[in-house]
Amino acid sequence: MSSDDRWRGSVVLVLASSTGGIGQHVASLARGLADGGCRVLVCGPAATDAHFGFSASGVDFAPVEIPADPGPQDSGAIRQLRKAIAGREPEVIHAHGLRAGFVVSLARTGLPVVVTWHNAVLARGLKGQAGALLERIVARNATLTLGASEDLVQRAVVLGAKNARLGPVASPRLAAPKRSRAAVRAEFRLRPDTPLILSVGRLHPQKRYDLLVDGAARWRELTPAPVVAVAGSGPSYMPLAQRASQLHAPFHLLGHRGDVPDLLAGADLAVVTSDWEARQLFTQEALHAGVPLIVTAVGGLPGLVGDAAVQIPPGDLDALDEAVRRMLADPGMRADYAARGPRQAATWPTEPDVVAGVRAAYAEVTAVRR
Numbered sequence: 001m002s003s004d005d006r007w008r009g010s011v012v013l014v015l016a017s018s019t020g021g022i023g024q025h026v027a028s029l030a031r032g033l034a035d036g037g038c039r040v041l042v043c044g045p046a047a048t049d050a051h052f053g054f055s056a057s058g059v060d061f062a063p064v065e066i067p068a069d070p071g072p073q074d075s076g077a078i079r080q081l082r083k084a085i086a087g088r089e090p091e092v093i094h095a096h097g098l099r100a101g102f103v104v105s106l107a108r109t110g111l112p113v114v115v116t117w118h119n120a121v122l123a124r125g126l127k128g129q130a131g132a133l134l135e136r137i138v139a140r141n142a143t144l145t146l147g148a149s150e151d152l153v154q155r156a157v158v159l160g161a162k163n164a165r166l167g168p169v170a171s172p173r174l175a176a177p178k179r180s181r182a183a184v185r186a187e188f189r190l191r192p193d194t195p196l197i198l199s200v201g202r203l204h205p206q207k208r209y210d211l212l213v214d215g216a217a218r219w220r221e222l223t224p225a226p227v228v229a230v231a232g233s234g235p236s237y238m239p240l241a242q243r244a245s246q247l248h249a250p251f252h253l254l255g256h257r258g259d260v261p262d263l264l265a266g267a268d269l270a271v272v273t274s275d276w277e278a279r280q281l282f283t284q285e286a287l288h289a290g291v292p293l294i295v296t297a298v299g300g301l302p303g304l305v306g307d308a309a310v311q312i313p314p315g316d317l318d319a320l321d322e323a324v325r326r327m328l329a330d331p332g333m334r335a336d337y338a339a340r341g342p343r344q345a346a347t348w349p350t351e352p353d354v355v356a357g358v359r360a361a362y363a364e365v366t367a368v369r370r
Contacts, residue, residue, distance in 0.1 A: 149300025184266025
């Protein structure tokens with residue numbers, strides 16, 4: 001371990017509203033940094049503390065209400081952030097996501113600013129223009145930009161980032177399932193030979209679960225017809241439910257679930273249909289669990305999965321249909337991809353690897369300041 005990896009200064013981690021990957025990443029960093037002797041303060045909406053347990057894990061937490069979308073309320077978040085760090089003498093501030101990076105940029109704390117980009121701006125029209133402006137402000141104000149995928153790094157450089165590079169996000173460990181495969185499948189009243197196709201994620205248009213609904217309707221002609229289940233909550237719930245009802249598709253919306261390892265144990269195939277992802281959590285969980293996986297070739301997914309998953313173009317129902325049919329018809333192919341998953345997962349950076357890299361980044365930006 002280099003001397004940079006042993007940086008033990010004071011850092012402020014900032015995040016906006018989150019219920020998924022960003023919050024999990026910040027929680028992992030906070031624990032790892034604190035265990036390594038760093039002084040850590042996490043600033044974010046109170047709901048993130050309740051969801052990810054920052055305070056419960058012994059890390060200092062201060063509520064800073066950064067909502068999902070920019071607006072006049074950001075002035076309140078800026079005041080809360082300045083108040084939270086007053087008197088603590090932090091050496092670096094690390095924002096996670098564009099919204100947190102934007103608030104940190106406007107707060108002008110005088111500290112070196114590290115920003116990790118976790119997501120791309122996919123909106124169009126006026127909202128897309130606003131998002132592009134936000135990206136530019138964040139890119140130009142950061143001392144160091146870390147991208148969760150290479151395309152995010154390239155985007156930040158184009159927009160004027162002074163120093164940008166890949167900042168890997170650790171793959172969290174997948175817990176062991178608590179129920180047997182038979183017990184999980186009994187929940188859905190599946191016969192032993194009925195395939196279960198699973199996806200997990202926020203119900204948002206970016207995830208393109210409408211393709212899975214349409215696919216499920218097509219796959220009714222197969223014998224036996226597979227059942228598709230999606231675990232997650234979000235704004236697309238009602239449109240998806242209505243679409244599934246209209247098409248009479250064997251498609252189940254499970255809501256938020258805390259038993260993803262169990263669901264994977266009961267699944268025959270995992271599918272990710274998103275228009276864009278960096279290092280999507282469910283993709284990692286499926287490969288860890290050895291469940292054959294089909295993903296869209298977008299963002300950071302190709303580099304994440306390598307040859308351990310079948311890759312298809314985004315938004316292509318016919319390609320999804322063909323890939324699923326091939327997988328379901330070929331037990332040997334499924335067994336091959338089931339074996340590839342854990343091998344690929346073993347190549348990903350661990351939580352200690354990522355924490356060491358972040359500490360080295362903090363040493364770099366604080367040394368420049370000195």
